[in-house]
C-alpha cells in the first residue's frame with residue numbers, strides 16, 4: 360500500500376458542487392468570475408435559459424439561450440439536473456459533463472436560485488456546498504441592479520420586488536456571506552471552498568495513505 364504523501368490531490372478527492380445564490384444583483388456573477396479566473400480546479404456549470412440575451416453575453420459561455428420549445432424538449436428528455444422558473448423565465452442546469460467532471464475530481468460552480476439549490480441538494484447532498492450571498496442593504500442592491508445597466512427599469516423593479524422573498528431562503532444554505540466589498544466577499548468564498556475541499560469525506564485518495572501509515 361502507498362505510504363507516500365499524494366502530490367496531486369485533484370486525483371485523490373471527489374469533486375464538489377459549489378452553489379452561489381442571492382437576490383438578483385447581489386454579486387454572484389462577479390464573485391463567480393473572479394473564482395474561475397483564479398482557480399483552475401473549478402469550472403462553471405453553464406445553464407440553459409429562455410431569458411433574452413443581455414448585451415455582452417455570449418451564447419454557450421454565459422448561458423445556452425434557448426426558446427420555450429427547446430427548453431421543454433430538454434425537460435422531457437431529462438437533460439436537466441434541475442430547472443426552475445425565475446422572474447418569469449425558465450432556467451435549467453444541463454447534466455452533460457457535470458457527473459464525469461465530479462468523478463474525475465474537478466469541482467463545478469453553480470449560479471442558481473434557491474429552487475435549483477433545493478433540487479441539487481436532494482439529488483447529491485454529499486457533493487453540494489451551498490453559499491448564500493447577501494447585499495449590504497436593499498438600497499445598495501437597487502443601486503447595483505441599476506448601475507449594471509443591463510436591465511430595463513421594469514425588469515429591475517420586478518427583481519427588487521422579489522428580493523426579500525429570495526432573501527427569506529437564506530437559512531437553506533451552509534454559508535452566508537455579505538457582499539459589502541468584492542475582495543472581502545471573494546476571499547470568504549475562497550476560504551469556504553478551500554476548507555470544503557479538505558473534508559475527510561472528499562479526500563478518498565487518502566484512505567490508502569492512512570492505511571499505509573496504520574500498517575507501519
Ligand SMILES: Nc1ncnc2c1ncn2[C@@H]1O[C@H](COP(=O)(O)OP(=O)(O)OP(=O)(O)O)[C@@H](O)[C@H]1O
Pocket residue numbers: 381382383384385386387388389390503504506507538539540541
Ligand atoms: N461588492 C460590490 N460593490 C459594488 N458593486 C458590486 C459589488 N459586487 C457586485 N457589484 C456590481 O453589482 C452589479 C450586479 O452584480 P452581479 O451581476 O454579479 O450580480 P448577480 O447576483 O449575478 O445578479 P443576477 O442574479 O441578476 O445575475 C454588477 O454591476 C457588479 O459589478
Ligand SMILES: Nc1nc2c(ncn2[C@@H]2O[C@H](COP(=O)(O)O)[C@@H](O)[C@H]2O)c(=O)[nH]1
Pocket residue numbers: 380381382383387406407410441442443445446450451452470471472473474475476
Ligand atoms: N434554478 C436555476 N436558477 C438559475 C439557473 N441559472 C441562473 N439561475 C438564477 O436565475 C436568476 C436570474 O439570473 P439572470 O442571469 O437572469 O440575472 C439568478 O438568481 C440565477 O442564479 C439555473 O440553471 N437554475
